Amino acid sequence: MQDRGSQPGKPGAAAGALADLASIHLDPCAAPPGPLSGLTARGAWRAALAECALAGGAPARMTAEGLEMRGNILRWTGRRGPAARVTLLADATRHGVLGTGRATLLAVNPHLPACALLLQYDRRGLRVIGPGGLQMLLAPIGGFGDRQTVGCELDLAEGRLSVVEADGETRQSPLQVPAFAVERVEIGRACLGVLHAAAVIVE
Amino acid sequence: MRLQSLWSQMSGLAPARLAAGAQIVIIDGQSLALGCNASPEERRAHSHHARAAVRQLDGLCRPDGVAVRLHGPGSLGYDARHATGHSAAVPLANVPAAFSFSQALDLWRRRLGIARHRMFVGCHSIAGTSIHEFDRDPAHGRLGTTIRDNHARWLQEALRVAPGARPLVYGMIQGEANIAMSAPAYRAAAARAYGDALDDIEALTGIRPPLMLWQTGGYVNAAAARPYGPVLAQLDLVRDFDAIFAGPLYPVLTFDNAVHPDLPSQLIHCEIAAYVFARREQGRNVNLLPGRPVWQGNTLRIPFSTEDGKPLIFDPDSEYPAYGGLADHGVEAAGARVTDVALDGNAVVVTCDGPMTRVQIALQAADMSAHADARGRNHGAHRCDIIEADPPDSLLLPGRKLKRFIPSCRFQRP
Numbered sequence: 206m207q208d209r210g211s212q213p214g215k216p217g218a219a220a221g222a223l224a225d226l227a228s229i230h231l232d233p234c235a236a237p238p239g240p241l242s243g244l245t246a247r248g249a250w251r252a253a254l255a256e257c258a259l260a261g262g263a264p265a266r267m268t269a270e271g272l273e274m275r276g277n278i279l280r281w282t283g284r285r286g287p288a289a290r291v292t293l294l295a296d297a298t299r300h301g302v303l304g305t306g307r308a309t310l311l312a313v314n315p316h317l318p319a320c321a322l323l324l325q326y327d328r329r330g331l332r333v334i335g336p337g338g339l340q341m342l343l344a345p346i347g348g349f350g351d352r353q354t355v356g357c358e359l360d361l362a363e364g365r366l367s368v369v370e371a372d373g374e375t376r377q378s379p380l381q382v383p384a385f386a387v388e389r390v391e392i393g394r395a396c397l398g399v400l401h402a403a404a405v406i407v408e
Numbered sequence: 409m410r411l412q413s414l415w416s417q418m419s420g421l422a423p424a425r426l427a428a429g430a431q432i433v434i435i436d437g438q439s440l441a442l443g444c445n446a447s448p449e450e451r452r453a454h455s456h457h458a459r460a461a462v463r464q465l466d467g468l469c470r471p472d473g474v475a476v477r478l479h480g481p482g483s484l485g486y487d488a489r490h491a492t493g494h495s496a497a498v499p500l501a502n503v504p505a506a507f508s509f510s511q512a513l514d515l516w517r518r519r520l521g522i523a524r525h526r527m528f529v530g531c532h533s534i535a536g537t538s539i540h541e542f543d544r545d546p547a548h549g550r551l552g553t554t555i556r557d558n559h560a561r562w563l564q565e566a567l568r569v570a571p572g573a574r575p576l577v578y579g580m581i582q583g584e585a586n587i588a589m590s591a592p593a594y595r596a597a598a599a600r601a602y603g604d605a606l607d608d609i610e611a612l613t614g615i616r617p618p619l620m621l622w623q624t625g626g627y628v629n630a631a632a633a634r635p636y637g638p639v640l641a642q643l644d645l646v647r648d649f650d651a652i653f654a655g656p657l658y659p660v661l662t663f664d665n666a667v668h669p670d671l672p673s674q675l676i677h678c679e680i681a682a683y684v685f686a687r688r689e690q691g692r693n694v695n696l697l698p699g700r701p702v703w704q705g706n707t708l709r710i711p712f713s714t715e716d717g718k719p720l721i722f723d724p725d726s727e728y729p730a731y732g733g734l735a736d737h738g739v740e741a742a743g744a745r746v747t748d749v750a751l752d753g754n755a756v757v758v759t760c761d762g763p764m765t766r767v768q769i770a771l772q773a774a775d776m777s778a779h780a781d782a783r784g785r786n787h788g789a790h791r792c793d794i795i796e797a798d799p800p801d802s803l804l805l806p807g808r809k810l811k812r813f814i815p816s817c818r819f820q821r822p
Contacts, residue, residue: 292411294418329806344459344515345803354419358411370414372518373423376460376496402418 221308223259233265244330247249284406287361292326292406294369299349300398302327308395311403313387315394320385322359333357336382346371356404361385426461427523430570432434432563432613433513434530435506435556435579435620436542436605440657441533442479443503444671451499460496462510463528467492478504480531480562481654481691483554491565497529501672504531505581507677512675512682515555515803522689528566532558538585539594539638542601542606556604575609575617577652578602579684583624583638584667592808595641595648602649619649620681623653623659623815626811627667639771639790639816643697652688653695654681656815658770658790665780667788675804678810683800683810687715695798700819701767706744708767712814714754715797721751723793723811724752732779732789738792742766756794756814763821769794770816778819790816 295310302308306327309315313322323334331343336359337384345353354372360367366380387407393400412423435441444450468476468491470484479502494684497507502723506529518526532555534541541549544556566573580602586594602619610616646653660677663670667676687694692715699711712720728734737749744762751757758767780786792813799809 223796269499275457277457292414296418303748342806344518345801345806354415354421356411356415356418367409367411369411373412373419373421373707374460375409375412404414404418 207255218250221297234263237401254279255379266305279391281405282388283389284386287384288387288407289362289384290358290360290406290408291387292324292358292404292408293322294322294354294402294406295400296352296354296402297396298352298399299396300328301349303395304364306395308397309391310393310396310404312391313397313405313407314385314389315391316389317385320382322357324355331355331371333366333368335359335378335380336385337380339366339368339378341368341378343368344370344372354400354402420679424518424524427525429525430463430528430573431576432528432530432566432573432607433506433510433576433579434532434559434563434605435504435509435577435581436532437505437579437581438533438537438584439535439668440622440674441531441579441581442504442535442583443508443531444498444503444663444669445502445672446671449673451503459511459514461514461524461526462497462507463494463526463529464497465491465493465562465569466495468562468565478502478507478529478531479559480504482534483551483553485558486561486817489559491569492568494528503674504529504533505674506531506579508675508678509682509685512679512804513685515576516679516682516686517689519803520686522686522688525576526570527576528570528664530559530562530566531749532562533581537582538586539582539589539597541599542580542582542605543597544604545600551615555654556608559605560608560612563609564736567612573613575613575615576618577620578605578609579620579622579654579681580605581622581657584627586638586746587634588626589637590607590635591637591644594637595615595644597640598638599620599648602645606661620653620654620685621646621649621651622654622677623656623658624680625660625667626770626772626788628662628665628777628780628786628788629775630773630789633773634751636771636790636816640818643815643817646695646697651696652681652685653815654678654684655696656770656790656813658788658792658816659811659813661787663785665777665782665784665786670785672808676802676808679802679804680810680812696812696814698815698819699757701819703821706763708751708764708819709755710758710760710767710769710817710819711755712796717754717810718797719751719753720756720794720814721797722752722814723795726793728787728793730781732776734791735795736791738770738772740768740772751794765821766818768816768818769814771818 293311311324358367364381367377471487488589544554660669660673694715702709741764743765744760748759769792774789799811802808
């Protein structure tokens with residue numbers, strides 16, 4: 206694994222590069238150390254997200270667009286699409302999982318299994334869950350306490366699900382799914398750790 | 409690639425790269441080398457094992473026009489068409505052991521910081537074939553030189569697609585068809601077969617790769633008196649060829665109440681092989697083999713070559729209680745009754761109530777087929793619950809451990 210030590214989040218750099226692609230774009234979310242869910246519950250994340258761009262809009266518009274705290278989860282509710290491509294990226298230091306189940310770093314349409322895309326982890330490692338339940342585990346590189354950037358991309362036009370692992374290696378799996386709209390984005394369900402940056406890109 | 413580019417932007421890192429120079433991984437044998445005939449659902453569930461480094465040849469066909477994929481052409485052989493290129497290896501039916509091994513090796517190389525290379529996967533296995541089918545003598549076996557011809561042809565095609573590719577290892581998972589052979593007979597036949605295979609590889613590439621061997625396990629029904637010669641001969645063959653010892657197959661859970669591992673068991677035994685191989689790449693021989701036994705009165709002390717002197721332990725999570733159990737940890741004696749099986753560091757210490765003439769481990773003659781679970785899965789009759797302590801975490805199957813069981817072995821009092 207490539208070591209970037211205790212390099213802090215890079216607010217601005219990734220956001221600028223990614224913003225051109227983003228329709229829904231949450232980046233950066235530079236939260237101070239501590240339990241992710243706890244931070245969101247205390248509102249530290251809410252403050253951090255004041256700098257986030259949502260469809261290039263102002264923070265005030267974020268609320269209007271449906272961004273809100275739901276318990277420990279940051280949720281965006283709205284409608285984008287139908288989408289041709291959905292991309293999730295998370296730069297996170299995972300410290301653990303709340304409870305014994307799975308934690309969700311990023312989720313699109315988690316309430317609609319047929320068109321859900323989730324970037325999850327449990328004590329055994331990271332995985333991507335695609336529409337219909339297609340599961341792709343990410344290579345076990347590092348673990349709790351290691352800062353990693355991982356992600357996935359669902360290309361509905363090409364019919365494939367791709368994942369990018371913590372060392373940048375990508376893999377693909379064929380997946381035919383009809384076009385769908387993004388109706389909900391959730392961040393940080395049952396997560397413990399720090400989300401340095403996240404991107405949800407719907408095109 | 410766009411996703412990788414976005415990843416780089418967010419992480420500030422460059423993606424990991426494979427080292428230059430392709431490698432060739434060939435694992436031949438019988439049905440266990442062809443691998444688990446996984447259902448589409450199983451293959452889909454395990455799609456995460458697909459790694460870009462592991463490649464298959466494209467464009468090869470059997471004479472009946474059927475495309476030859478990972479599991480080779482079998483007894484039909486190849487037609488005249490050449491390979492047209494290569495692609496990421498994806499099993500369509502059987503999941504060949506060579507594929508599972510290579511996936512695991514790529515992960516273990518990454519974990520251990522060993523240079524990763526593109527690996528071309530070859531498999532020339534045919535279910536149920538005797539060891540005699542693997543040598544170059546056309547008078548041996550019913551298939552003549554089919555397997556040797558397939559092997560040579562595939563290798564030529566691999567070199568056409570990837571000139572300069574270097575053979576990394578030649579593996580063999582074979583022996584179930586030859587349990588009626590004596591150990592000396594099997595040792596001689598296998599040495600001939602391995603030698604012919606390695607000669608073929610060397611003739612085409614100029615490189616004689618190391619040999620890697622699995623030890624044959626017992627059938628679930630091993631009650632009939634058969635010598636199981638391959639099991640003991642394979643330990644000698646490992647030493648004869650300075651081979652990588654992938655480990656015994658008796659610990660696998662069979663999906664068919666016979667001898668074939670289910671997919672998770674195959675992934676684990678192939679990953680153990682990859683782990684041992686990766687350690688060898690680091691210059692460390694971690695073959696887990698029995699050493700010279702020490703007989704003293706009613707006691708036999710058998711040392712094993714554990715990694716870094718790790719102690720042996722009894723498997724704390726043994727599955728055997730659910731599948732008919734296990735007596736004396738799998739240790740049996742002739743000429744006396746076993747009264748104690750103890751572990752002392754890296755040694756198994758067997759005590760009997762008299763001067764035993766022979767001791768054997770994981771070589772039971774029994775029929776355990778009545779103890780299958782509701783899904784028809786079972787463990788073979790050869791059983792033992794002695795493992796190397798502190799097993800590594802599996803990279804292919806998160807949550808599982810790579811338990812290295814001591815091999816089946818037998819010792820005669822001098």
